[in-house]
Amino acid sequence: xxxLSNLRQVLGKKLLEKxxxxxxxxxxxxxxxxELLKNLVMSGFKNIEIIDLDTIDLSNxxxxxxxxxxxxxxxxxKVARKSALEFNPNVNIVAHHANIKDPQFNIKWFKSFDIxxxxxxxxxxxxxxxxxxxxxxxxxxxxGTSGYLGQATVIEKNVTECFECQPKPTPKTFPICTIRSxxxxxxxxxxxxxxxxxxxxxGKSEDNDEIDEEVTExxxxxxxxxxxxxxxxxxxYQYAGTPEYSEKVFDKVFNQDINRLLKMENLWKTRTKPTPxxxxxYKKALEINMDVDEDKNDSKIKDDQKIYSIEENxxxxxxxxxxxxxxxxxxxxxxxEFSMSFEKDDDIIMKFVAATANIRAHIFSIEQLNRFKIxxxxxxxxxxxxxxxxxxxxxxxxxxxxxxNNQLEECNTIYLTHDSSSNVFVKEFLAxxxxxxxxxxxxxxxxxxxxxxxxxxxxxxxxxxKPKDNNGLxxxxxxxxxxxQRILYDFDFDxxxxxxxxxxxxxxxxxxxxxxxxxxxMYNIMIYIINDSSLDKDFILEGDSTSISYILPPxPxPxPxPxxxxxxxxxxxxxxxxxKHKVITVDIVDDDDKVETVLLD
Amino acid sequence: MIPQIKKSMIYDxxxxxxxxxxxxxxxTAEICLLNATVAGTECLKNLILPGIGKFTIVxxxxxxxxxxxxxxxxxxxxxxQSKAKCITELLKGLNEFVEANYVEKDPVSLINEDDKxxxxxxxIIASNMLEKDLIKLNKICTTENIILVSLKTNGLxxxxxxxxxxxxxxxxxxxxVTDYRLDNPFQGxxxxxxxxxxxxxxxxxxxxxx
Numbered sequence: 001x002x003x004l005s006n007l008r009q010v011l012g013k014k015l016l017e018k019x020x021x022x023x024x025x026x027x028x029x030x031x032x033x034x035e036l037l038k039n040l041v042m043s044g045f046k047n048i049e050i051i052d053l054d055t056i057d058l059s060n061x062x063x064x065x066x067x068x069x070x071x072x073x074x075x076x077x078k079v080a081r082k083s084a085l086e087f088n089p090n091v092n093i094v095a096h097h098a099n100i101k102d103p104q105f106n107i108k109w110f111k112s113f114d115i116x117x118x119x120x121x122x123x124x125x126x127x128x129x130x131x132x133x134x135x136x137x138x139x140x141x142x143x144g145t146s147g148y149l150g151q152a153t154v155i156e157k158n159v160t161e162c163f164e165c166q167p168k169p170t171p172k173t174f175p176i177c178t179i180r181s182x183x184x185x186x187x188x189x190x191x192x193x194x195x196x197x198x199x200x201x202x203g204k205s206e207d208n209d210e211i212d213e214e215v216t217e218x219x220x221x222x223x224x225x226x227x228x229x230x231x232x233x234x235x236x237y238q239y240a241g242t243p244e245y246s247e248k249v250f251d252k253v254f255n256q257d258i259n260r261l262l263k264m265e266n267l268w269k270t271r272t273k274p275t276p277x278x279x280x281x282y283k284k285a286l287e288i289n290m291d292v293d294e295d296k297n298d299s300k301i302k303d304d305q306k307i308y309s310i311e312e313n314x315x316x317x318x319x320x321x322x323x324x325x326x327x328x329x330x331x332x333x334x335x336x337e338f339s340m341s342f343e344k345d346d347d348i349i350m351k352f353v354a355a356t357a358n359i360r361a362h363i364f365s366i367e368q369l370n371r372f373k374i375x376x377x378x379x380x381x382x383x384x385x386x387x388x389x390x391x392x393x394x395x396x397x398x399x400x401x402x403x404x405n406n407q408l409e410e411c412n413t414i415y416l417t418h419d420s421s422s423n424v425f426v427k428e429f430l431a432x433x434x435x436x437x438x439x440x441x442x443x444x445x446x447x448x449x450x451x452x453x454x455x456x457x458x459x460x461x462x463x464x465x466k467p468k469d470n471n472g473l474x475x476x477x478x479x480x481x482x483x484x485q486r487i488l489y490d491f492d493f494d495x496x497x498x499x500x501x502x503x504x505x506x507x508x509x510x511x512x513x514x515x516x517x518x519x520x521x522m523y524n525i526m527i528y529i530i531n532d533s534s535l536d537k538d539f540i541l542e543g544d545s546t547s548i549s550y551i552l553p554p555x556p557x558p559x560p561x562p563x564x565x566x567x568x569x570x571x572x573x574x575x576x577x578x579x580k581h582k583v584i585t586v587d588i589v590d591d592d593d594k595v596e597t598v599l600l601d
Numbered sequence: 602m603i604p605q606i607k608k609s610m611i612y613d614x615x616x617x618x619x620x621x622x623x624x625x626x627x628x629t630a631e632i633c634l635l636n637a638t639v640a641g642t643e644c645l646k647n648l649i650l651p652g653i654g655k656f657t658i659v660x661x662x663x664x665x666x667x668x669x670x671x672x673x674x675x676x677x678x679x680x681x682q683s684k685a686k687c688i689t690e691l692l693k694g695l696n697e698f699v700e701a702n703y704v705e706k707d708p709v710s711l712i713n714e715d716d717k718x719x720x721x722x723x724x725i726i727a728s729n730m731l732e733k734d735l736i737k738l739n740k741i742c743t744t745e746n747i748i749l750v751s752l753k754t755n756g757l758x759x760x761x762x763x764x765x766x767x768x769x770x771x772x773x774x775x776x777x778v779t780d781y782r783l784d785n786p787f788q789g790x791x792x793x794x795x796x797x798x799x800x801x802x803x804x805x806x807x808x809x810x811x
Contacts, residue, residue: 003670010756038673059613063650065695087673147618304609376617383618386650390643 003090007044011401018404019044023112026050027100027129028119029080031384032143034066035393036119037080041088043397049113051096051105052077057345063386101128106509107446107528110136115400117141121382123168127439130155130163135444135526137544139408141399143392145416147383150392153413154399154430157440158549165434177219180226181261182271186361186369187377193357194342194378197253198349200233201321202328202340229257240325246318250282254359274364277314285314304372310362313355320352344379353378391416441551442524445473445543450535451501451508456481456489460497463541464514473525473545477518483510507531521550608652608698615651624652631655633722635708635738637662637684639672640754641728642692646674649692655700656692657722660685661707709734716741728752739764 008016024045026036029052040048054076056067066083067076075097084093098104110116110132118140120126126142133140134157142163143152155162178184179192233252239245258276261267288311308316324340327348331338343349354374361368375381399411412427433440447463464479466472480490483506488496496504506512508531516523525548532540609616616624630653634641637660645656662684669675674691675684685703693701704711704718708727711718712734719725719741727738727749735751742749742764749764786794799807 003666005667006671042671042673058607058610061611062613062615062652065646065650068694069697087676381614381617384614385618386647390647 004044011044015401015405016044019401020046022114022404023047024049024400025110025113025116026119027116027125028052028121029066029077029095030054030060030119030121031063031389032119032145032393032396033076034064034080035386035389036117036396037066037084037093038087039393039397041084041091041093043401045091045400047092049094049096050077050080051098051100052080053097053099063384063389065386100125103509105132107132107136107444108530110138113138115139115141115403117396117400118143120144126163131439133157134162134440134442135528137444139403141396141403143396145384145388145392147385148388148416148418150388150416151414152392152395152399154403154408154411156408158433159408159430161431161433162437162440164439165431165437176226177222180229181222181264182267183360183364183366184271186357186367186374189357189360189364189366190353190369190374190377192360193353196230197356198340198342198353200230201237201249202324204337204339204341225260229260241329245325246321247279247282249321250277250314250317251279253356254282254363255279258363272365276363277310277359282314285311286318288315304375305370307368307370308355308358310359313358313362316351316355317359320348320355323348324352342378344375344381350375350378388416435552438524438551441549442526443543443548444526444528445541445545446528446530447512448530448532448535448540448542449501450533450537451506451529451531452533453500453535453537454539455498455500456504457497458537458539459501459512460489463539464516468545471541473541473548475514475516475518475523475548477516477523480515480517482513482515488512501529518550521552523548523550604698612652627652628654630724631657631722632724632726633657633659633719634726634728635659635730636728637688638728638752638754640752640759641726642672642674642688644726644728644752645692646695649695649699652696652698655702656689657702657704658685658689658692659704659706659708659711661705712737712741719747720745722747724748724750726750726752729754742766 004016011019022045024040024047026033026040026048027050029037029050033050033052037048037050052075056064056071056074056076056079058069058072060067060076061069064076066080071079075095077095077097081093081095085091096105116129116133116138118126118129120129121144129140130142133155137157140155140163141152142155144150154160174188174191178188179196183189183192233249236245236248236252239248255276255278258274262273262276328338328340331340340349342353350371354371357374357378358368360366369377395414402408402411409430411430413430415426415428417424417426435441447459449458459481460479462472464473464475466474468474478491481488483504487493488504488506501507506529508529510529512527512529514523514525514527516525612624627648630648632645632648632653632655634645634656637658641658645658649656660683664675664679664682664684664687666680668684669677669680672688674688679687683703683705685705689701689703693699708730719738725738725742725747727735728751730738730751730753739749741747743766746766748766751760751762751764753760797810799810802810
């Protein structure tokens with residue numbers, strides 16, 4: 001009886017062989033990753049590559065069982081690999097401690113895998129992997145968990161929906177006036193403390209200058225005032241390091257700014273007026289002697305659960321501000337561009353944000369929250385347990401077996417529920433691709449040429465326009481060739497046609513975006529460039545040219561809200577973004593009307 | 602760092618789901634696994650990680666080659682050793698706060714000869730056991746008010762069933778509770794029901810009874 005006897009009995013010799021010979025990429029080795037890696041090495045998979053940029057934290061140990069206390073601080077992917085090998089040394093595991101978005105993980109690398117499995121916790125990486133798998137034409141098993149809930153689905157180009165076919169709920173953002181002028185809930189105060197106060201005092205200066213809110217007639221004046229307010233706060237920095245700094249900062253944000261708001265009578269017609277805290281009250285609060293440094297005994301847990309008094313919060317504000325300023329001054333001595341970003345596990349930063357959020361809440365008569373809750377909100381913490389991850393990882397393996405057995409169509413999207421009434425699993429048929437999806441309705445090709453010899457004209461005439469039965473893509477209509485944001489050729493601009501790729505700086509590893517407007521169809525092609533200096537003027541084009549996908553024009557009227565088959569809530573384990581709300585525009589140029597598609601980051 | 606702080610930091614992500622009360626319920630749990638099967642091991646792993654109080658594995662068998670191939674918590678060098686002992690040792694490493702024990706006996710012999718053994722547990726996970734033994738075990742559990750979970754897997758199939766002693770739940774938030782107390786009906790309801798003679802009804806009348 002050898003180690004694989006049970007597996008051979010269950011899968012059969014043929015499928016087991018396919019499994020053993022397959023090459024798997026697992027993106028992420030945290031909650032889902034540990035369970036999935038365990039399953040992979042026990043399910044016959046012999047060639048596994050894993051990648052994760054993160055290091056091990058104490059809070060991971062309740063579920064990421066491949067890690068133990070001695071591993072804290074070390075690379076997740078590397079330790080996961082080592083632990084897994086201890087349990088099954090007969091498997092080849094390659095571990096990368098890196099970001100999946102690094103250029104070294106290119107289309108060629110993705111193509112080397114039979115299946116890609118996501119074990120991620122953020123939308124950004126998921127989108128990236130989705131695009132790469134579509135371009136490389138590799139099946140992707142996408143999954144996510146959050147608390148008791150989870151789901152897993154399969155994505156294959158031209159067969160199923162891709163990750164972006166359906167819009168994903170964007171992280172909630174609040175209007176700037178709610179945050180800066182009229183908060184009404186604890187979360188508004190927390191966002192203020194973290195994204196305004198902390199960011200203005202200690203963050204990168206460029207990030208804070210923009211106010212992304214749309215400027216309208218009404219809020220025009222208010223936004224101007226808010227900008228002035230931020231400017232004034234910044235100017236206080238000259239006092240940093242002096243004993244008066246804390247008092248000045250406190251007076252500015254918790255007294256002067258509040259008084260300015262009070263002058264705007266119309267804001268307070270129906271709302272409770274805020275009560276500023278003046279310097280006298282501030283000084284009085286500091287006289288109360290409190291020991292804010294809580295490293296002793298069991299007080300730490302109680303402190304996390306405690307609701308502090310306004311005096312205690314004021315003391316904490318002063319103490320944390322001074323500690324952070326010291327850090328800042330020290331840092332700037334070494335690097336004038338030094339800045340701090342919010343870190344939920346940094347005790348001082350967390351205390352500062354909690355104290356200031358609660359002071360603001362006090363001023364606006366809003367409920368106070370304990371640090372445990374504030375950390376959860378500010379840090380976007382997702383509850384996570386071993387069982388949910390274990391279940392979803394099991395489903396991933398079952399999907400993998402089906403894919404390797406050419407039964408991808410028999411896969412379903414599976415949701416793990418937690419209602420006491422319904423079934424544990426809810427199955428949904430895999431949907432077909434959305435004909436209007438800007439991501440998967442793109443055709444992806446890989447073009448190998450010699451960048452020193454191949455010209456744009458060669459690309460246009462030998463590849464793009466040449467008929468399909470003559471090795472070309474047979475494009476008919478107005479063609480535009482772009483690289484990143486630059487237009488290299490369109491029907492109006494052909495100056496560069498005779499330039500070589502190298503001359504227009506199209507190098508190995510770059511992507512060309514080609515659009516072709518043919519009446520009402522818009523073809524969107526992405527060509528990945530590989531340089532081969534041994535070639536002359538010839539080229540190698542890889543990809544499916546038989547059916548080049550096109551995007552339908554956008555619907556004339558807004559689509560009705562799709563309710564019907566209850567689309568379950570997606571659990572992303574998403575840490576949302578702590579970053580500023582940025583807007584990136586991608587122009588999909590249509591001849592008659594300029595259609596702009598806006599992607600929100 | 603004292604244990605309480607360490608626990609609250611390690612368990613942070615689960616405390617946000619079930620709070621202190623849930624955690625307390627877990628930590629007072631004493632769980633017994635009968636037969637160290639793969640499914641049973643997996644089950645224990647998922648209970649040990651969040652921090653149950655105590656676990657005991659009962660199995661008299663020795664580790665074989667095919668065991669190593671299917672159980673993540675067994676290695677090649679353990680072939681021939683006691684299965685219960687080996688798995689217990691490896692599972693123990695998952696959580697320092699959990700107490701671990703093993704008994705190298707056949708669970709069936711304990712059911713037949715030493716049912717008092719089970720009194721110390723509040724949950725028993727019986728894995729891959731025969732129906733006749735499960736019936737006996739169920740009687741013991743019912744008497745001692747122990748939760749019994751029976752677990753069986755075979756290839757791609759599995760069955761899980763829990764037997765929980767009858768217990769009362771009090772709904773502390775009776776906003777929408779419509780309770781007819783059918784197992785203890787009020788007088789008016791009883792009288793109303795007694796009016797009907799089911800034997801004298803037509804099929805149509807009967808199917809339209811409230």
